[in-house]
Amino acid sequence: MEEITKIKDLNPYAKRVNVLAKVVHKGEPKEINTRYGETKHVTEAVVGDETGIITMSLWEDQAELVNEGETIYVDNGYISLVRGHMRLNVGKYGTIKKSEESIEEVNENLDMSAEEHERYNRRRNNFGRRGFGRR
Numbered sequence: 001m002e003e004i005t006k007i008k009d010l011n012p013y014a015k016r017v018n019v020l021a022k023v024v025h026k027g028e029p030k031e032i033n034t035r036y037g038e039t040k041h042v043t044e045a046v047v048g049d050e051t052g053i054i055t056m057s058l059w060e061d062q063a064e065l066v067n068e069g070e071t072i073y074v075d076n077g078y079i080s081l082v083r084g085h086m087r088l089n090v091g092k093y094g095t096i097k098k099s100e101e102s103i104e105e106v107n108e109n110l111d112m113s114a115e116e117h118e119r120y121n122r123r124r125n126n127f128g129r130r131g132f133g134r135r
Contacts, residue, residue, distance in 0.1 A: 008051035052110030
């Protein structure tokens with residue numbers, strides 16, 4: 001098995017992470033319109049381990065792979081920011097599966113999705129201007 005990243009060690013730039021987490025709560029599916037004009041269904045679940053919890057976005061039928069109380073293994077997940085708050089995602093190159101291992105204790109006192117992060121705009125530098133240093 002690949003190296004496991006603890007929930008408390010996730011950050012807004014985390015890519016290709018493997019997470020072992022217990023599903024604490026699973027919400028109802030919501031319909032959203034993507035920026036590409038498509039309508040998709042997203043279900044938010046709160047998952048955690050002994051170090052903390054994070055909100056996970058489950059797209060379309062990924063939601064069927066996850067049930068409250070189960071321990072899941074996320075292979076090749078990544079973090080995105082939704083309105084400045086971290087979300088754990090599994091893209092087309094990742095997988096979610098039920099784990100043989102189980103997590104008994106979840107630390108719900110540290111919610112990694114509660115903190116708001118500045119969004120880093122890749123097209124511009126962090127100073128909000130193009131061509132920093134040039135006039």
